[in-house]
Amino acid sequence: MATCPATLEELPRYPEGKEILTCLQCGMCSGTCPYGDVMDYPPRRMIAMMRAGMLEKVFTSDSLLSCVACYACMAKCPRGIRLTEILLPLMKEQTLTHLPELPSELQKALQNTLRYGNPMGEPSRKRAAWVKTSGVPIRIFAEDRRPADVLWFVECYTSYYPRGQDNCRATAKVFDRLGIDFAILGNEEKCAGECGRLTWEPGLFETLMDYNMAVFQKYQFNRIVTSCPHAHNAFKNRYPALGFNWGLEHTTPFLGKHLAQLKPLLTRKLNCTVTYHDSCCLGRQNEFYEAPRQLLQAIPGVKLVEMVHNRLNAICCGGGGGGMWLDTYFKAKGYERLSERRVKEAAATGADVLAVSCPYEVSRFEDALKVLGYDKRIIVRDVTELLAEAMEE
Amino acid sequence: MHILVLLKMVPDVVEDLEIAPDGKALDLEYLRMILSESDDHALEQALLMKERHGGKVTVLALDAPEVDDALFTAAAKGADRVVKVVGMDAGLTTRQAARVFAQVIQSETGLMPADLVLTGVQAIDDLDGLIAPLVAHELGLPYLGIVTRVTFDAPGQLVQAIKEYSGGVRGEFEVKLPAVLGMQAAERPPRYVPVAKVRTAMKSQKIECTPAPIADGGWLAIEVVEMKRNEPAGHAEMLEGDADQASGRLCGILAERGIF
Amino acid sequence: MTGNVWVVAEQWRGHLSEITYEMLALGREVADGLGVPLTAVLAGCGIQELAQTLGCADNVLYVDHPLLAEPIPELCADALAQLIEARKPCALLVPLTNVSLGVGTLVAIRLGNSAVNFCKDIKIVDGKLQAICVMYGGKIEVAVEPAGGLAIVGVWPGARPADKGRSERSPAIEEATVTLEDSRVRLKKYIDPEADDVDLTKQDVLVAVGRGIQSRDNIALAEELAKALGGAVAGSRPVIDQGWLPLSSQIGKSGLAVKPKLYVALGISGAPEHIEGMKDAGLIVAVNSDARAPIFNVAHYGIVGDVLETLPALTAAIETRKAASHHA
Numbered sequence: 001m002a003t004c005p006a007t008l009e010e011l012p013r014y015p016e017g018k019e020i021l022t023c024l025q026c027g028m029c030s031g032t033c034p035y036g037d038v039m040d041y042p043p044r045r046m047i048a049m050m051r052a053g054m055l056e057k058v059f060t061s062d063s064l065l066s067c068v069a070c071y072a073c074m075a076k077c078p079r080g081i082r083l084t085e086i087l088l089p090l091m092k093e094q095t096l097t098h099l100p101e102l103p104s105e106l107q108k109a110l111q112n113t114l115r116y117g118n119p120m121g122e123p124s125r126k127r128a129a130w131v132k133t134s135g136v137p138i139r140i141f142a143e144d145r146r147p148a149d150v151l152w153f154v155e156c157y158t159s160y161y162p163r164g165q166d167n168c169r170a171t172a173k174v175f176d177r178l179g180i181d182f183a184i185l186g187n188e189e190k191c192a193g194e195c196g197r198l199t200w201e202p203g204l205f206e207t208l209m210d211y212n213m214a215v216f217q218k219y220q221f222n223r224i225v226t227s228c229p230h231a232h233n234a235f236k237n238r239y240p241a242l243g244f245n246w247g248l249e250h251t252t253p254f255l256g257k258h259l260a261q262l263k264p265l266l267t268r269k270l271n272c273t274v275t276y277h278d279s280c281c282l283g284r285q286n287e288f289y290e291a292p293r294q295l296l297q298a299i300p301g302v303k304l305v306e307m308v309h310n311r312l313n314a315i316c317c318g319g320g321g322g323g324m325w326l327d328t329y330f331k332a333k334g335y336e337r338l339s340e341r342r343v344k345e346a347a348a349t350g351a352d353v354l355a356v357s358c359p360y361e362v363s364r365f366e367d368a369l370k371v372l373g374y375d376k377r378i379i380v381r382d383v384t385e386l387l388a389e390a391m392e393e
Numbered sequence: 394m395h396i397l398v399l400l401k402m403v404p405d406v407v408e409d410l411e412i413a414p415d416g417k418a419l420d421l422e423y424l425r426m427i428l429s430e431s432d433d434h435a436l437e438q439a440l441l442m443k444e445r446h447g448g449k450v451t452v453l454a455l456d457a458p459e460v461d462d463a464l465f466t467a468a469a470k471g472a473d474r475v476v477k478v479v480g481m482d483a484g485l486t487t488r489q490a491a492r493v494f495a496q497v498i499q500s501e502t503g504l505m506p507a508d509l510v511l512t513g514v515q516a517i518d519d520l521d522g523l524i525a526p527l528v529a530h531e532l533g534l535p536y537l538g539i540v541t542r543v544t545f546d547a548p549g550q551l552v553q554a555i556k557e558y559s560g561g562v563r564g565e566f567e568v569k570l571p572a573v574l575g576m577q578a579a580e581r582p583p584r585y586v587p588v589a590k591v592r593t594a595m596k597s598q599k600i601e602c603t604p605a606p607i608a609d610g611g612w613l614a615i616e617v618v619e620m621k622r623n624e625p626a627g628h629a630e631m632l633e634g635d636a637d638q639a640s641g642r643l644c645g646i647l648a649e650r651g652i653f
Numbered sequence: 654m655t656g657n658v659w660v661v662a663e664q665w666r667g668h669l670s671e672i673t674y675e676m677l678a679l680g681r682e683v684a685d686g687l688g689v690p691l692t693a694v695l696a697g698c699g700i701q702e703l704a705q706t707l708g709c710a711d712n713v714l715y716v717d718h719p720l721l722a723e724p725i726p727e728l729c730a731d732a733l734a735q736l737i738e739a740r741k742p743c744a745l746l747v748p749l750t751n752v753s754l755g756v757g758t759l760v761a762i763r764l765g766n767s768a769v770n771f772c773k774d775i776k777i778v779d780g781k782l783q784a785i786c787v788m789y790g791g792k793i794e795v796a797v798e799p800a801g802g803l804a805i806v807g808v809w810p811g812a813r814p815a816d817k818g819r820s821e822r823s824p825a826i827e828e829a830t831v832t833l834e835d836s837r838v839r840l841k842k843y844i845d846p847e848a849d850d851v852d853l854t855k856q857d858v859l860v861a862v863g864r865g866i867q868s869r870d871n872i873a874l875a876e877e878l879a880k881a882l883g884g885a886v887a888g889s890r891p892v893i894d895q896g897w898l899p900l901s902s903q904i905g906k907s908g909l910a911v912k913p914k915l916y917v918a919l920g921i922s923g924a925p926e927h928i929e930g931m932k933d934a935g936l937i938v939a940v941n942s943d944a945r946a947p948i949f950n951v952a953h954y955g956i957v958g959d960v961l962e963t964l965p966a967l968t969a970a971i972e973t974r975k976a977a978s979h980h981a
Contacts, residue, residue: 404789538726558751640970650915650936
């Protein structure tokens with residue numbers, strides 16, 4: 001991928017910048033943006049202001065705070081303008097320096113990520129604590145430096161949150177049954193920084209990118225498989241600028257490639273109706289629509305139903321672009337939480353299980369289910385958790 | 394107007410604290426240091442007052458692991474001069490640190506005169522004293538602690554300061570300048586400064602280093618007999634029985650603890 | 654060690670603080686352990702009658718000075734230092750409260766003496782005073798021995814029950830004089846909080862509700878418990894999101910961080926975001942219908958049960974007990 005413009009001033013000199021100037025002002029972006037109707041400057045107007053030389057007004061509004069980096073605008077743009085990838089992060093960076101005060105939860109998440117390598121502010125020495133609870137052995141590179149085929153990049157929510165750790169244990173079990181040769185970075189791992197990049201803080205992202213690349217170069221492996229679609233994006237789109245040249249997969253499509261090997265291992269009938277939520281990063285951005293569905297359908301006793309908005313049209317859970325730490329801010333402004341909007345769709349399908357493949361989605365949807373009172377009807381499970389459940393102990 | 398801010402690095406308690414083999418101090422191996430929280434508020438208050446009244450803010454810190462980060466962040470936030478005292482023994486107590494601060498303030502050019510010396514009200518490692526009143530005493534300046542609001546009263550060379558008491562009560566004080574204030578909280582939370590700005594500050598600004606004065610003992614120390622982890626309760630003690638029984642027991646416990 | 658054990662009797666706005674009695678209880682043990690008398694030191698202006706209640710001590714040293722009418726730490730420290738130089742106690746216990754913060758340190762430096770901070774308990778070991786202190790936000794406990802003949806110790810609230818420091822006895826009261834100069838710090842006035850302006854971070858007792866409260870109407874039950882305990886109602890995120898409580902009541906990552914003496918978590922599961930906001934509460938009690946709710950990992954006491962049954966039962970038990978003790 002070509003080098004990206006680092007600032008708004010540079011933007012016009014790049015092909016992407018010239019592309020932005022060809023905007024038709026058709027409004028597809030604003031129309032499809034989940035919060036477009038509450039932004040002062042949804043994407044279309046933002047570009048109009050840019051062309052009119054009036055960007056100051058955009059930076060001092062809080063429109064960018066409502067962007068959850070869901071890629072919907074970029075996916076629908078008839079000109080293929082790289083909104084979510086190029087323009088919006090640059091806009092957010094400027095907003096951060098112009099806003100008199102950043103919402104405190106977001107500020108804390110960014111500060112924590114810089115200092116502790118995770119937005120929760122948990123100690124780095126506890127990042128691999130979940131390993132002790134795994135049913136299968138987990139190799140940590142720092143302790144065993146032999147080469148491995150796969151570096152499994154676990155990421156923050158999966159490492160520290162109890163529900164994320166459920167996902168880790170499931171992933172480890174499935175990897176083990178498939179005979180995958182993998183190792184993790186353990187406590188040396190720090191956030192890939194993608195939410196820093198998409199959310200305001202290129203400086204934070206660069207710091208994390210420098211750190212992670214240095215750690216990667218200590219060990220030998222062929223590819224990185226990660227449980228987090230956001231990390232996947234960072235490695236795919238930005239890290240190559242610093243020399244990242246390993247193979248890269250997210251766990252779901254990675255397991256999808258092993259479907260033939262997996263299928264005979266899925267022996268327990270789960271007997272449930274499942275609806276799959278396409279995460280923005282895996283779905284719209286990378287078009288990994290079918291692999292998760294094939295995996296789910298390979299599980300005995302699973303009936304797959306679709307929500308009204310699926311695949312390209314899926315509704316974001318609201319966690320990207322910093323949205324994970326802006327819920328209270330949104331609520332104070334009276335916005336409907338996107339996760340609630342999505343969960344209503346899931347309930348309408350009559351499904352018992354809402355299947356996801358991004359760690360943010362688990363807590364967001366479980367929260368939304370509780371608030372709406374659906375938590376007795378529907379449970380949230382990562383695709384990998386369902387696969388593990390369908391395997392014998 | 395010139396405000397001098399004193400910063401102290403303290404152990405970061407987010408990481409687990411381990412005890413050193415001798416059982417009397419913290420194990421330094423995994424220890425990370427972080428700027429004392431109320432010192433961060435003192436800095437924020439100083440910057441707010443600079444924005445209001447003009448003048449300059451000087452930051453003075455004692456050398457410690459990760460102090461450079463804190464100083465460059467202060468510079469990126471708007472501090473005009475950042476100074477670090479180097480060459481001291483490691484592991485100074487609060488009392489010793491205050492003495493170093495006071496001596497350097499008097500000997501280093503340009504730190505005095507200051508209208509205000511701001512520092513945090515208390516730090517988590519202040520076992521043998523508090524920085525603000527100690528420095529105030531050494532410099533012969535008035536002191537007020539637990540301050541949450543400072544207004545510069547230019548004509549009278551005074552500040553109006555609000556001190557917090559319990560139960561939401563506040564006291565409005567008048568303090569003659571120059572003075573030392575122990576800040577509990579700035580008028581707004583410490584500002585966020587983008588990492589990019591701090592990285593720029595690292596390239597463009599300098600931390601001035603000044604040597605520590607020769608240590609002079611001469612005061613009574615406290616001897617640490619033993620240091621250990623304060624073990625938290627692992628799990629709640631469960632109170633059995635039906636609603637009436639369990640709540641009856643709980644009521645008894647609360648009464649015993651003097652809650653009501 | 655020779656010399657008396659002195660306890661600073663903290664008075665504020667005409668009343669003796671609760672911590673005074675807590676420290677008298679502690680001081681009594683220390684004095685008895687060292688085999689010396691216990692003295693309560695009361696400094697102020699026109700507050701002599703407060704001395705009567707300090708009977709737990711063997712005697713009260715009382716200083717009346719117009720400059721001590723208001724709580725200026727420098728002046729209070731100056732007065733104490735003069736008394737100490739004249740009478741040479743072996744220990745001075747100073748409260749760690751907003752009113753008295755800084756006094757212990759200033760007394761110490763005026764006398765060229767050490768000071769100990771953060772003390773939660775005192776033991777006598779080999780005839781010497783040993784202070785047990787908590788540092789680093791409560792994570793580390795350290796036992797220290799101050800060198801020299803005078804131990805100046807700053808004591809946390811809650812070191813002993815206040816009741817143990819109360820006494821019907823009439824203490825011997827002696828008046829002492831000190832010379833004080835005007836301070837460059839002056840208290841102009843107090844600002845009392847608005848009647849309905851409840852700042853939850855300042856509450857000693859919080860009754861917090863989560864999803865388990867089930868409806869807006871049931872919050873009234875929590876309010877009754879809060880009233881019985883002299884506290885306020887707070888909530889976890891789902892409750893605020895529902896609009897059952899205002900944003901200012903939210904405890905947790907996106908809300909307030911609180912450290913009350915008592916935190917009652919009702920129907921709160923204990924998600925990390927909520928725990929973050931209340932884990933440092935002095936005493937945490939949780940009621941939840943799910944025995945495996947994570948809140949029980951941080952709570953000190955737990956009840957597995959229906960919040961809507963337990964809550965009114967608890968309020969009733971407390972009201973009964975309070976009524977009984979008033980008649981006693």
